[in-house]
Amino acid sequence: MARPGRTGLVATHAVLIAGAALMVLPFAWEVLTALKTLSESLAAPPRVFPAAAQWGNFAAVFDAVPFGAQFRNTVIMTLLRTAGQVFLSAAAGFAFARLEFPFKRAIFAVFLSMLMIPPQLFILSQYQVIQSLGLLDTVIALALPGMFGAFGVFLTRQYFLQVPDELMDAARLDGANVPQIFFRVMLPLTRNGLVALGILAAIWAWNDLLWPLVVNSTPDKLSLSAGLAFMQGQFTTNYPMLMAGATLASLPMIVLFVVFQKRMIEGIAAGGIKG
Amino acid sequence: MSLLSIRAAGRITPPRPRGRTRGRARGEALWAFVFIAPTGLGLAVFTIWPAIQTFSFSFTKWGAFGGHTWIGMDNYATVLTDPQFGRALLNTVTFTGLVLLGIPISIVVATLLNRRGLRGVTVYRTLFYLPVVSLPAAVALVWGMLYNGDFGLINWVLGQAGIEGRSWLSDPDTVIVAIGVVAIWGSVGYNLILFLAAMQSISPEYYEAAALDGAGRVRQFFSITLPLVTPTTFFVTVITVISSLQLFDLVYLMVARTNPALDSARSVVYLFYQRGFMEGNGGYASALAFVLLAIIATFTVVQFRLQRRWVHYA
Numbered sequence: 001m002a003r004p005g006r007t008g009l010v011a012t013h014a015v016l017i018a019g020a021a022l023m024v025l026p027f028a029w030e031v032l033t034a035l036k037t038l039s040e041s042l043a044a045p046p047r048v049f050p051a052a053a054q055w056g057n058f059a060a061v062f063d064a065v066p067f068g069a070q071f072r073n074t075v076i077m078t079l080l081r082t083a084g085q086v087f088l089s090a091a092a093g094f095a096f097a098r099l100e101f102p103f104k105r106a107i108f109a110v111f112l113s114m115l116m117i118p119p120q121l122f123i124l125s126q127y128q129v130i131q132s133l134g135l136l137d138t139v140i141a142l143a144l145p146g147m148f149g150a151f152g153v154f155l156t157r158q159y160f161l162q163v164p165d166e167l168m169d170a171a172r173l174d175g176a177n178v179p180q181i182f183f184r185v186m187l188p189l190t191r192n193g194l195v196a197l198g199i200l201a202a203i204w205a206w207n208d209l210l211w212p213l214v215v216n217s218t219p220d221k222l223s224l225s226a227g228l229a230f231m232q233g234q235f236t237t238n239y240p241m242l243m244a245g246a247t248l249a250s251l252p253m254i255v256l257f258v259v260f261q262k263r264m265i266e267g268i269a270a271g272g273i274k275g
Numbered sequence: 276m277s278l279l280s281i282r283a284a285g286r287i288t289p290p291r292p293r294g295r296t297r298g299r300a301r302g303e304a305l306w307a308f309v310f311i312a313p314t315g316l317g318l319a320v321f322t323i324w325p326a327i328q329t330f331s332f333s334f335t336k337w338g339a340f341g342g343h344t345w346i347g348m349d350n351y352a353t354v355l356t357d358p359q360f361g362r363a364l365l366n367t368v369t370f371t372g373l374v375l376l377g378i379p380i381s382i383v384v385a386t387l388l389n390r391r392g393l394r395g396v397t398v399y400r401t402l403f404y405l406p407v408v409s410l411p412a413a414v415a416l417v418w419g420m421l422y423n424g425d426f427g428l429i430n431w432v433l434g435q436a437g438i439e440g441r442s443w444l445s446d447p448d449t450v451i452v453a454i455g456v457v458a459i460w461g462s463v464g465y466n467l468i469l470f471l472a473a474m475q476s477i478s479p480e481y482y483e484a485a486a487l488d489g490a491g492r493v494r495q496f497f498s499i500t501l502p503l504v505t506p507t508t509f510f511v512t513v514i515t516v517i518s519s520l521q522l523f524d525l526v527y528l529m530v531a532r533t534n535p536a537l538d539s540a541r542s543v544v545y546l547f548y549q550r551g552f553m554e555g556n557g558g559y560a561s562a563l564a565f566v567l568l569a570i571i572a573t574f575t576v577v578q579f580r581l582q583r584r585w586v587h588y589a
């Protein structure tokens with residue numbers, strides 16, 4: 001673009017700061033409300049700052065709902081789904097990219113067709129599968145269907161196709177077998193892409209609502225997202241406590257994003273993956 | 276969860292040189308199946324089988340005690356003549372239209388961020404992206420509080436400007452718009468990253484040539500930037516439509532079951548959840564799932580058909 005004038009840059013910043021403020025304001029209000037007393041949160045005109053920060057609201061969340069258990073459930077679910085989406089998908093992606101086997105194209109076409117289908121539409125039957133496995137209302141049930149994804153297979157296949165043939169041939173000449181090639185050559189070489197996929201898979205898992213809502217019902221078996229929904233039903237306008245819960249529940253992914261944001265944004269820009 | 280990566284779709288494995296020993300080829304094939312098996316089995320059990328089963332459910336009536344009776348196409352007829360479905364579809368399509376308004380906003384913000392010599396791009400990008408990575412359940416609670424008719428921040432701000440607010444989420448006239456605003460707020464950061472990447476790959480020579488011809492900044496935007504990012508605009512439009520048609524989280528969390536405005540906010544997936552899990556009408560829900568699948572497919576195919584009218588591929 002043409003070299004912008006100084007006033008142009010100032011105006012650009014002004015617009016961007018206003019936009020960024022709109023993005024951040026709800027979060028700021030969330031945290032401020034989490035630190036207010038109940039009456040402060042309901043005051044009209046609204047009070048911006050609490051007279052004294054009520055840190056006890058955060059502890060109150062743990063007393064009101066099994067927040068600790070829900071937190072642990074969500075961590076386990078997220079770890080299992082992320083591991084599945086990254087390592088199990090990468091194994092399949094590697095096979096499609098680098099190994100020869102019968103019916104390869106046909107099998108890959110089946111995987112590809114699953115990319116187009118929104119999986120939540122089959123949730124009724126997925127629920128019955130979990131039920132027949134005797135896993136309803138367990139932490140494993142939260143994780144299971146989300147551990148397998150055609151998307152990860154598709155994406156990692158793209159990564160593995162980009163690894164030069166020479167590296168694989170050299171490893172073969174050195175007598176490496178297929179698992180050794182996968183673990184010692186392919187995984188290290190595609191590490192950046194796998195990390196980006198892993199972060200996205202973690203965020204999808206953490207934020208999922210419909211599946212946890214359907215498959216588990218006991219309060220201490222819920223995920224945080226479903227737990228928050230229940231908490232809202234219970235404490236409709238106890239905003240300080242709801243906001244304390246909301247803050248605690250969303251913080252881990254925000255931290256993960258801020259730490260890995262460069263890698264993640266590059267991954268999204270390159271692959272168009274929805275975060 | 277994931278949305279397909281349309282850009283990368285369709286690349287085909289290049290032909291690989293043959294001529295290995297038969298033993299190794301067989302060993303390789305064996306390993307290939309071992310590597311594919313975990314995800315393959317998982318998808319078979321949790322996607323392919325459920326798809327088939329849901330399809331067969333859609334032709335059955337569910338009894339109170341778990342028995343299923345074959346009733347042919349009746350569920351489809353019921354769905355398509357159900358006024359509640361009509362209303363849900365209208366709400367969902369309205370919502371989708373609203374979320375699409377986030378795309379021009381994203382393009383404008385990306386254009387601003389793409390200015391040469393601008394500092395702090397990473398900081399802005401991060402701040403705009405925060406809503407995207409935030410737990411939707413938490414986002415819904417926060418916005419529910421902001422929209423509150425009695426002590427919500429939004430009504431207070433409007434009041435300062437002399438505008439009388441209302442109970443945004445329990446007013447049938449505003450509820451879907453209120454939810455749409457949250458969805459736009461949550462999607463600008465994601466779209467922005469794709470548009471910024473597309474804009475950064477435009478050769479500066481185009482702009483230099485345009486500047487020499489006396490084209491101003493606005494003219495450059497409309498004649499160079501906008502046409503050259505159309506592949507990204509297309510991609511973002513397609514995935515926005517696919518994901519917006521599956522609206523559920525925000526409605527479920529922001530509009531309580533007792534809310535008088537629920538009829539004006541209920542989405543198709545919400546109706547699916549309500550029929551399938553709250554009312555135990557699995558046949559109706561399964562038929563509805565396939566109706567929605569057909570609607571999503573239709574919207575997507577139409578967009579692919581129309582793309583050659585407006586998308587410029589370099």
